[in-house]
Amino acid sequence: MKIFHQAKKSLGQNFLKSEVALQKIIEAGEIKQDDVILEIGPGRGALTKKLLASSCQLIAVEKDKELFDLLKEKFKEEILSGQLILICDDILNFNLSYKLLTKSYKLIANIPYNITGAILKKFLTEKQQPERMVLLVQHEVAKRIVARDNKESVLSISVKAYGEPKMIMKVEARYFSPAPKVDSAIISIKNISRKNFTSPPAPLLAKERVAQKSSGPGEVNEENFWQIVKTGFAHKRKKLASNLKSLKYFKSMGQKEKLEKLGNKRAEDLTLSDWISLAKQ
Numbered sequence: 001m002k003i004f005h006q007a008k009k010s011l012g013q014n015f016l017k018s019e020v021a022l023q024k025i026i027e028a029g030e031i032k033q034d035d036v037i038l039e040i041g042p043g044r045g046a047l048t049k050k051l052l053a054s055s056c057q058l059i060a061v062e063k064d065k066e067l068f069d070l071l072k073e074k075f076k077e078e079i080l081s082g083q084l085i086l087i088c089d090d091i092l093n094f095n096l097s098y099k100l101l102t103k104s105y106k107l108i109a110n111i112p113y114n115i116t117g118a119i120l121k122k123f124l125t126e127k128q129q130p131e132r133m134v135l136l137v138q139h140e141v142a143k144r145i146v147a148r149d150n151k152e153s154v155l156s157i158s159v160k161a162y163g164e165p166k167m168i169m170k171v172e173a174r175y176f177s178p179a180p181k182v183d184s185a186i187i188s189i190k191n192i193s194r195k196n197f198t199s200p201p202a203p204l205l206a207k208e209r210v211a212q213k214s215s216g217p218g219e220v221n222e223e224n225f226w227q228i229v230k231t232g233f234a235h236k237r238k239k240l241a242s243n244l245k246s247l248k249y250f251k252s253m254g255q256k257e258k259l260e261k262l263g264n265k266r267a268e269d270l271t272l273s274d275w276i277s278l279a280k281q
Helices: 019-029 044-054 065-074 076-079 113-125 139-146 154-160 205-210 221-234 240-244 253-262 270-278
Strands: 036-040 056-060 084-087 106-112 132-139 164-171 182-190
Touching: 019 044, 019 106, 019 132, 019 182, 036 044, 036 253, 044 056, 044 106, 056 065, 056 205, 056 270, 065 076, 065 084, 076 084, 084 270, 132 139, 139 154, 139 182, 139 221, 154 164, 164 205, 205 221, 221 240, 240 253
Parallel strands: 036 056, 036 106, 056 084, 106 132
Antiparallel strands: 132 182, 164 182
16 A cells, blocks of 8 residues: 655654665664564654564554554554554653553654654653664764764763663665755664662652662762753853852862862763762762
8 A cells, every 4th residue: 555645844754765774773673572662753654564574562653643544544454453553642742651651662763853852851751761762863963962073962961861872874865755954863772761860850858868878870869960961061162160160069168179170171071970970969
């Protein structure tokens, strides 16, 4: 069955037509039989077809009602068998407590580029984090996420704080229909967790702080960590110490010493480990 659908710019629709890129996405997902996969914006179903061939349990969320109806017809057998659950919804409003997402799952998708940041934030910080994400994003965004130039950003730190990003391959614009104005790239984010942060992320009670005291990572309060990172990057060309000295957190003598040790460094010069060290009480 052929699907004819006019791409909608408002929904960021650019349909991937490269078999090589599709196969690379599947390989990066390391999909095992009976894995639960969440696909965002299945579109015309090119990636959906590949995912279903891996014998996974697939949940596909499509916002476009026209495409939803076409996909419902195209994958009628898989829906009837229960292998595919097709949902018409906006992924940013999608309830992750859906019954099949109560267990481990992977997020594999060619996502709308106009909501890349929102998708990363939603799934990396959700209580129900995926164990792995394989996404097709703008090439420039992929380079920023992995910090190809060895200069970190809020985006790269935001991803690395929860998982291990890697760029799999560049995908040129001509491999999409319609062709976007920019090239794309496949990225994977493995080993997603909150291991760097205290649990729960809210400030702990005194007795909980005593119980959780240790020498490894996981001592950092999630909310405080992001306040420090965002303040540090607020004025990128300024010295980091100048940006951070306004925070009450750095008023004590011990914390002031941390700022002094930064010297002439700027926010982009610090690794994830450096930010964690700064945020440790």
